[in-house]
Amino acid sequence: MRIGIDVGGTNTDAALMDGPRVLGACKSPTTSDVGSGIVTVLKKVLEMSGVPASAIRAVMIGTTHFTNAVVERRRLLEVAAVRLGLPATRALPPLTDWPKDLADTLGRHTFMVRGGNEFDGRKIAPLDEAELVRIGQEIRKRGLRAASVTSVFSPVTPEMELRAAEILHAEVPDLSISLSHEIGRVGFLERENASVMNASLADLSRKVVSSFRSALKELSIDAPFYISQNDGTLMVPDYVERYPVLTFASGPTNSMRGAAVLAGEPDAMVIDIGGTTSDVGMLMNRFPRESAVAVDIGGVRTNFRMPDVLAVGLGGGSIVRDEGARIGPDSVGYEITSRSLVFGGDTMTTTDIVVAAGLEDIGDRSRVARIPAKTIETALDTIHKIADGAVDRMKTSAEPLPVVLVGGGSILISRDLPSASKVIRPDNASVANAIGAAIAQVGGEIDRIFSLEGTSRDVVLGGAKAEASERALAAGAKQGTVKVIDVEEVPLAYLPGSATRVRVKAIGDLAVE
Amino acid sequence: MKLNSEQLRDLAVGAAFLGTGGGGNPYVGRVMVQQCLDEGLSVEVVDPQDLTDDTLVIPTAMMGAPTVLVEKIPSGQEAIFSLQRLEKHIGRKAQATMPIEIGGINSTIPLLVGARLGLPVVDADGMGRAFPFLEMETFGVYGIPGSPMAVSDEYGDCALIEAVDNRQMEWLARAVAIRMGGCAYIAEYAMSGADVKRTAVPNTLTLAIRIGEVLRRARVEHRNPIDALLGFLPTTLYRYGRVIYAGKMIDVQRETKAGFAMGCALIEGLAPFQSVMEIEIQNENLVARVDGKVKAIVPDLICIMNTETAEPITSEDLRYGQRVTVLAVSVPEIMRTPEALKVFGPSCFGLKEPFTPIEEID
Numbered sequence: 001m002r003i004g005i006d007v008g009g010t011n012t013d014a015a016l017m018d019g020p021r022v023l024g025a026c027k028s029p030t031t032s033d034v035g036s037g038i039v040t041v042l043k044k045v046l047e048m049s050g051v052p053a054s055a056i057r058a059v060m061i062g063t064t065h066f067t068n069a070v071v072e073r074r075r076l077l078e079v080a081a082v083r084l085g086l087p088a089t090r091a092l093p094p095l096t097d098w099p100k101d102l103a104d105t106l107g108r109h110t111f112m113v114r115g116g117n118e119f120d121g122r123k124i125a126p127l128d129e130a131e132l133v134r135i136g137q138e139i140r141k142r143g144l145r146a147a148s149v150t151s152v153f154s155p156v157t158p159e160m161e162l163r164a165a166e167i168l169h170a171e172v173p174d175l176s177i178s179l180s181h182e183i184g185r186v187g188f189l190e191r192e193n194a195s196v197m198n199a200s201l202a203d204l205s206r207k208v209v210s211s212f213r214s215a216l217k218e219l220s221i222d223a224p225f226y227i228s229q230n231d232g233t234l235m236v237p238d239y240v241e242r243y244p245v246l247t248f249a250s251g252p253t254n255s256m257r258g259a260a261v262l263a264g265e266p267d268a269m270v271i272d273i274g275g276t277t278s279d280v281g282m283l284m285n286r287f288p289r290e291s292a293v294a295v296d297i298g299g300v301r302t303n304f305r306m307p308d309v310l311a312v313g314l315g316g317g318s319i320v321r322d323e324g325a326r327i328g329p330d331s332v333g334y335e336i337t338s339r340s341l342v343f344g345g346d347t348m349t350t351t352d353i354v355v356a357a358g359l360e361d362i363g364d365r366s367r368v369a370r371i372p373a374k375t376i377e378t379a380l381d382t383i384h385k386i387a388d389g390a391v392d393r394m395k396t397s398a399e400p401l402p403v404v405l406v407g408g409g410s411i412l413i414s415r416d417l418p419s420a421s422k423v424i425r426p427d428n429a430s431v432a433n434a435i436g437a438a439i440a441q442v443g444g445e446i447d448r449i450f451s452l453e454g455t456s457r458d459v460v461l462g463g464a465k466a467e468a469s470e471r472a473l474a475a476g477a478k479q480g481t482v483k484v485i486d487v488e489e490v491p492l493a494y495l496p497g498s499a500t501r502v503r504v505k506a507i508g509d510l511a512v513e
Numbered sequence: 514m515k516l517n518s519e520q521l522r523d524l525a526v527g528a529a530f531l532g533t534g535g536g537g538n539p540y541v542g543r544v545m546v547q548q549c550l551d552e553g554l555s556v557e558v559v560d561p562q563d564l565t566d567d568t569l570v571i572p573t574a575m576m577g578a579p580t581v582l583v584e585k586i587p588s589g590q591e592a593i594f595s596l597q598r599l600e601k602h603i604g605r606k607a608q609a610t611m612p613i614e615i616g617g618i619n620s621t622i623p624l625l626v627g628a629r630l631g632l633p634v635v636d637a638d639g640m641g642r643a644f645p646f647l648e649m650e651t652f653g654v655y656g657i658p659g660s661p662m663a664v665s666d667e668y669g670d671c672a673l674i675e676a677v678d679n680r681q682m683e684w685l686a687r688a689v690a691i692r693m694g695g696c697a698y699i700a701e702y703a704m705s706g707a708d709v710k711r712t713a714v715p716n717t718l719t720l721a722i723r724i725g726e727v728l729r730r731a732r733v734e735h736r737n738p739i740d741a742l743l744g745f746l747p748t749t750l751y752r753y754g755r756v757i758y759a760g761k762m763i764d765v766q767r768e769t770k771a772g773f774a775m776g777c778a779l780i781e782g783l784a785p786f787q788s789v790m791e792i793e794i795q796n797e798n799l800v801a802r803v804d805g806k807v808k809a810i811v812p813d814l815i816c817i818m819n820t821e822t823a824e825p826i827t828s829e830d831l832r833y834g835q836r837v838t839v840l841a842v843s844v845p846e847i848m849r850t851p852e853a854l855k856v857f858g859p860s861c862f863g864l865k866e867p868f869t870p871i872e873e874i875d
Contacts, residue, residue, distance in 0.1 A: 085586070087588050088587060088694075089585070089587070090587075090588040090589055091545045091586060091589030092544055092586050096544060096548060118695065119581050119584070119585075124585070124667075124694070152584060152586075153584055153585065186583070188583060188584045394834075395834070
């Protein structure tokens with residue numbers, strides 16, 4: 001049996017699962033120390049399902065804690081942002097194009113050193129080791145505890161980053177160092193940004209991981225635990241301590257994957273309907289389709305792979321106008337309990353419509369008795385049209401797909417949607433995040449530029465696939481379950497030797513004894 | 514006109530649009546110029562009509578793989594090395610610089626040079642869009658030799674190329690750029706103010722800025738950005754534009770042939786469009802066909818935009834499943850003459866179909 005936990009900004013949710021079956025699920029407020037909230041919710045879920053702690057084989061935790069820390073600029077360390085690439089890269093020093101307040105929070109300790117590689121592995125310049133020694137001394141003098149090292153083309157040639165870390169460690173043995181090739185892909189600034197953010201979280205990640213650890217210990221759960229990352233796969237705690245940024249997008253990913261399991265559908269559209277918006281995403285083979293565009297986290301440009309989610313202005317608090325012909329995009333939001341008609345307010349919302357239609361019983365029904373039948377009908381039409389349109393926009397083929405509804409606003413959808421083969425409203429939808437964490441698999445990825453000169457495409461792809469699979473195994477996947485789920489090749493224009501950028505992702509089931 | 518940050522952001526969007534899928538993402542270029550503005554430097558944009566006939570203009574640019582540029586960020590000095598090396602060779606100081614290519618990242622390199630050296634940047638270029646090769650310039654079409662040309666890297670290594678023609682110049686420079694790491698910075702097509710007025714595609718920098726601005730304003734005011742853009746184009750030299758297709762990306766094929774990113778994008782039509790549009794790509798979008806029939810063809814612009822956000826999508830960022838709208842836009846007459854089509858018309862890309870202006874295709 002496994003337990004999935006979602007530590008959100010407001011609530012900590014837990015779901016106890018036996019295979020794909022949910023044995024129990026509950027919520028509890030997130031506490032500032034994180035750990036005591038986890039203890040509370042774990043106790044509850046074990047109690048309600050009558051399962052002993054000793055029966056738990058694995059615990060999976062999803063958290064938005066690190067994302068929130070960056071967004072709120074709280075509990076971040078000052079960082080020595082070290083770059084290897086001179087004389088290239090000087091035009092844009094580290095932290096360029098960052099929000100001023102965040103760059104200030106991190107102390108603006110930027111260092112640029114001669115080094116880095118070309119796309120084909122040649123050196124831009126030999127690594128300036130003497131300068132790194134001097135930087136190490138400077139880091140010690142400034143009392144910094146975290147550093148990032150980013151070298152040009154390190155995803156292809158990581159040696160200089162590794163050597164730089166050795167030198168810095170020799171000067172400052174307890175320095176937390178984030179190496180960019182471990183974190184991101186080709187795309188220098190975005191990778192450097194992610195590495196600097198990662199370094200700034202070094203303290204917090206240790207604290208959070210240790211609070212996870214002690215919460216489990218307090219309940220005598222001695223099963224291994226894992227933390228879910230952006231792409232819906234799991235990381236071991238040691239890895240999260242070192243690479244907390246890799247959890248940045250795990251929230252929406254877990255929610256969508258959880259929905260898929262609840263509905264029993266590997267390929268589906270998921271609509272998560274909240275108070276103000278509906279987030280629509282697509283699951284392919286149980287994983288969310290990823291967005292192709294650069295993603296801002298706390299105002300900083302990154303190239304994390306995030307689920308491709310379309311937000312439309314349809315929620316339980318969306319305002320109804322023009323006799324039901326126009327809905328949203330504005331919403332009464334959290335004021336629904338005072339502004340909507342059924343709660344004694346004066347604003348007609350989508351929730352009022354479903355109550356007036358007799359589909360739900362919320363608040364005071366008598367307050368919506370005078371909404372004309374035609375308005376109700378038109379509004380219901382409009383609601384379903386918006387949802388259907390959003391699903392259709394996110395689909396990749398004309399084939400109808402199952403649609404899974406989650407979120408508090410899912411009461412709005414009562415009919416079939418033309419673009420859906422069926423509409424599914426699973427139980428336990430409110431803890432989809434925790435369930436998504438519980439079912440996560442482990443993965444490995446590579447993203448590199450290869451030269452096809454003197455070799456063949458098959459050899460290169462074969463090598464790339466093998467390496468991604470090895471990474472999945474190293475991350476804890478069970479032998480024999482690892483498979484390559486995504487291969488993407490992008491030939492690079494204007495380069496000779498058929499240089500091609502190859503991305504491969506492999507995943508496997510978690511090895512749970 | 515002095516450029517401000519907002520215009521720079523608009524320029525990056527407009528330049529991506531004019532890149533018709535190629536030319537590289539202008540983000541890095543925009544941030545480099547923004548960095549100059551933050552340091553208190555300024556970028557002065559001048560109208561080509563305001564140049565005196567004997568002004569020496571030396572255009573500057575990046576050449577090579579935009580994919581390398583996003584990883585190997587430049588020092589910012591490379592294009593300046595090239596310009597100064599060319600000045601030395603010619604024995605005269607440049608009085609302005611200018612883009613050779615308005616589409617993509619190359620719209621921004623001269624701005625960086627202009628800001629650092631205090632040189633004005635001419636509001637014009639030689640491609641009016643993006644093209645893969647350095648000889649594909651209206652400058653060359655109308656008699657300006659590309660060389661002498663300087664190619665530099667971040668060290669200040671500099672190759673001076675004097676070639677018999679612009680094609681040979683491109684061929685030699687390409688080899689140098691690869692030795693320099695796959696991406697190098699150049700100064701070429703040095704010319705007089707009189708030649709700029711005669712051979713350049715005028716006012717394309719401000720055009721790119723205005724395109725970005727029109728899209729941005731429409732978004733803010735909740736109007737349809739693509740309609741707003743189509744309403745704006747008739748006031749420019751790119752006077753005719755229309756939506757030739759809208760639908761969903763159902764396939765993207767890519768392969769490398771002879772140093773080109775060759776590919777093909779298939780778009781399944783959504784009402785009122787039926788059937789499937791096929792867009793052939795060689796770095797840029799070259800030709801759009803439906804059922805074998807040409808709907809738009811190079812050098813007219815074929816721009817694939819995100820239907821939701823009206824953001825231009827580069828060839829590299831095309832993905833299965835995207836909702837896209839395809840716009841075709843007429844290029845200025847200077848780019849459609851028989852001489853011009855000999856240098857960057859359909860046959861230069863191995864296409865069999867002749868050039869047909871978008872206005873004459875139904």
